[in-house]
Amino acid sequence: MEIIVSESITARLVTDKPIRKTPYQVKGVFMKQFPDEKIVPFLDGRLRSKYLYPRVQVKIINEQIYILGINEGVQSVISLLKNLKSFSFGDLLVNVDDAEVEENKDSVLLTDNLLRYKFITPWVALNAGGGSKYKRLEDNEKPLFLNKLLGQNLLFLSKELGLNISTKIFTKVEVESLEPEKVDENGWQSFKGEFKTNFILPSFIGFGNGITRGFGSIFSLNNLNNLEFKDSKEAPEDYVKEEINDDDAAISYVTVDDAPIISRRKKKKKFKTKKKPPYAKNHSRKIKYKEKNNNSIKQEVDSDDESRFNSEEYHKKQHDF
Numbered sequence: 001m002e003i004i005v006s007e008s009i010t011a012r013l014v015t016d017k018p019i020r021k022t023p024y025q026v027k028g029v030f031m032k033q034f035p036d037e038k039i040v041p042f043l044d045g046r047l048r049s050k051y052l053y054p055r056v057q058v059k060i061i062n063e064q065i066y067i068l069g070i071n072e073g074v075q076s077v078i079s080l081l082k083n084l085k086s087f088s089f090g091d092l093l094v095n096v097d098d099a100e101v102e103e104n105k106d107s108v109l110l111t112d113n114l115l116r117y118k119f120i121t122p123w124v125a126l127n128a129g130g131g132s133k134y135k136r137l138e139d140n141e142k143p144l145f146l147n148k149l150l151g152q153n154l155l156f157l158s159k160e161l162g163l164n165i166s167t168k169i170f171t172k173v174e175v176e177s178l179e180p181e182k183v184d185e186n187g188w189q190s191f192k193g194e195f196k197t198n199f200i201l202p203s204f205i206g207f208g209n210g211i212t213r214g215f216g217s218i219f220s221l222n223n224l225n226n227l228e229f230k231d232s233k234e235a236p237e238d239y240v241k242e243e244i245n246d247d248d249a250a251i252s253y254v255t256v257d258d259a260p261i262i263s264r265r266k267k268k269k270k271f272k273t274k275k276k277p278p279y280a281k282n283h284s285r286k287i288k289y290k291e292k293n294n295n296s297i298k299q300e301v302d303s304d305d306e307s308r309f310n311s312e313e314y315h316k317k318q319h320d321f
Contacts, residue, residue, distance in 0.1 A: 006070065006071055006106065006107050006108040006109075006161050006163065007070070007071060007074055007103070007104065007105050007106075007107055008068065008069065008070045008071075008074065008103070008104050008107035008108075008202040008205070009068070009069045009074045009077050009078065009101065009102070009103045009104075010066060010067070010068045010069075010101070010102045010202060010203060010204050011066070011067045011068075011077060011081055011099045011100065011101045011102075012064055012065070012066050012099065012100045013064065013065040013066075013067070013084070013096050013098075013099055014064075014096070014097045014098040014099065014100065015064070015065070015094050015095065015096055015097065016094065016095040016097060017092070017094050017095075018063035018064075019060055019063050019064060019065050019094070020063060021060065021089060022060065022213075022214075023058040023059060023060055023212070023213060023214040024212075024213065025089065026058050026060065026065055027043045027058050029087050029088070029089060030043060030058075030080070030087065031043055031044055033087050033088065034080065034083065034084075037076070037079060037080050037083065038075065038076035038079050038080075039056055039073075039076035039077060039079065039080045042054070042055055042056035042069075042073050042076055043056060043058075051072065051160065052156075052160055053156065053157055053160035053161070053211075054073075054206070054211050054212055055069065055070055055071060055072045055073030056068070056069050056070075056073040056076060056077060057069075057070075057204070057205070057206055057211060057212070057214075057217075058214070059121070059204055059206075059214045059217050060214060061120060061121070061204075061217070066204050067080070067081075068202070068204050068205060070107070070108075070161070070202070070205065071161055074103075081099050081101070084096050084099070102202075102203075104202055106200070107200070107201070107202040108157065108158070108161060108163065108199065108200065108201060108202070109199070109200040110165070110167060110169075110198060110199060110200075111198050111199070111200055111241075112198065112244070113198060113241035113242055113243060113244065114170065114172065114196040114197065114198055114241070114242040114243070114244055115196065115197060115198070115199065115200060115201075115220070115221075115222045115241065115242075116194065116195075116196050116220075116221040116222060116242075117194060117195055117196070117197070117201065117218045117219065117220055117221060117222075118193075118194040118218065118219045118221060119191070119192060119193055119194060119195075119216065119217070119218055120204075120217050120218065120219045121206075121214055121215055121216060121217040122181065122183070122190035122191065122192055122215055122216070123150075123190055123191050123192075123193070123207060123208050123215070123216045124183055124188045124189070124190045124208045124209035124210045124215045124216060125146060125149050125150070125180070125189070125190065125191055125208050125209075126149075126180055126188065126189040126190075126209075127186070127187060127188060127209055128186065128187030128188075130149070131180070131187060131188075131189050133145070134180070134189075139178055142178050143173060143174075143175075143178075143250060144250075144252050146173040146175065146191070147171045147172065147173050147250075147251070147252035148171075148252055148254060148258070149208075150171045150173055150195055150197070150207065151169050151171045151197075151252065151253065151254030151258065152254060152258060153207040153208055153216075154169050154171070154197065154199055154207075154254075155169065155254060155256065155258060157205075157207070165255075165256050166256070168198075168253040168254070168255055169197065169198065169199065169253060169254050169255070170196075170197060170198045170244055170251055170252070170253045171195060171196070171197050171251070171252055171253070171254070172195060172196040172197070172248070172250055172251045172252070173191075173193065173194075173195045174193050174194055174195065175191040175192065175193035176191070176192045176193050177191070177192075183210070183215075186209075188209055188210065190208075190215065194221075196242065198244060200222075201218065201220060202220070203218065203219045203220045204217050204218070204219070205217070205218060206218075222241070
């Protein structure tokens with residue numbers, strides 16, 4: 001059995017007011033009001049090319065803020081918590097009365113048994129391409145397709161954390177409906193439900209597309225030390241480890257050979273272009289065309305600019321894991 005080591009921290013902020021904001025808005029406030037904190041580069045996109053899987057994740061669940069740090073992001077979360085007494089959304093001042101914190105060593109660990117997890121925010125398993133493939137499948141093929149997608153999500157996480165996987169990753173996804181729900185104009189589609197896998201995972205970590213927007217967050221139904229999740233109707237102590245049954249037709253597995261290939265974002269090179277001399281004829285027509293082109297070029301540059309990582313437009317970009 002391959003032993004895998006990682007660390008994580010999860011903090012739930014106890015505030016004097018309910019938080020009816022998006023993760024994007026909360027991260028924007030943290031960056032603006034705590035610009036010198038170590039957590040800022042993990043939120044504003046400066047480390048996006050270095051860490052494809054977000055090392056710091058902000059969630060809004062039950063009108064409460066959850067902040068998760070994994071590996072390189074752990075110390076930045078600890079630092080923020082020491083200085084986070086209050087923050088403001090314009091005219092709304094929020095006081096932080098306390099922070100409930102759970103720290104884990106070996107938080108991502110392969111095990112010999114199946115463990116159970118629940119998606120507490122929609123799992124955006126399908127992008128536009130995956131949605132087309134899924135639609136063409138027969139109903140009895142769809143669960144196995146979702147199993148493989150989740151397995152690839154886990155492989156992606158493992159690869160990003162530098163974990164050496166040499167054994168099979170088993171997955172068994174159980175969704176509430178095989179008919180996915182549309183998320184937005186990106187062609188994303190999501191599912192609600194739960195899954196089993198032979199991975200120990202920290203609660204509130206995210207999988208699938210839209211992790212930076214809070215999608216795909218999970219809750220462990222196995223760990224007694226978990227931060228309380230009020231919407232859970234089941235208690236972790238009700239569950240025991242389940243042995244892996246290779247004869248179960250609903251279980252799939254992936255190996256390291258099934259890991260998706262993710263290209264790291266590269267900065268585009270700028271090329272100098274020679275200016276053409278102006279022409280007298282049709283001058284007004286050319287000016288209008290130039291203005292139109294400039295507007296379209298500006299929109300394209302703005303949408304790809306890494307400094308806009310925490311903009312709403314950037315958060316709507318998909319993360320194909």
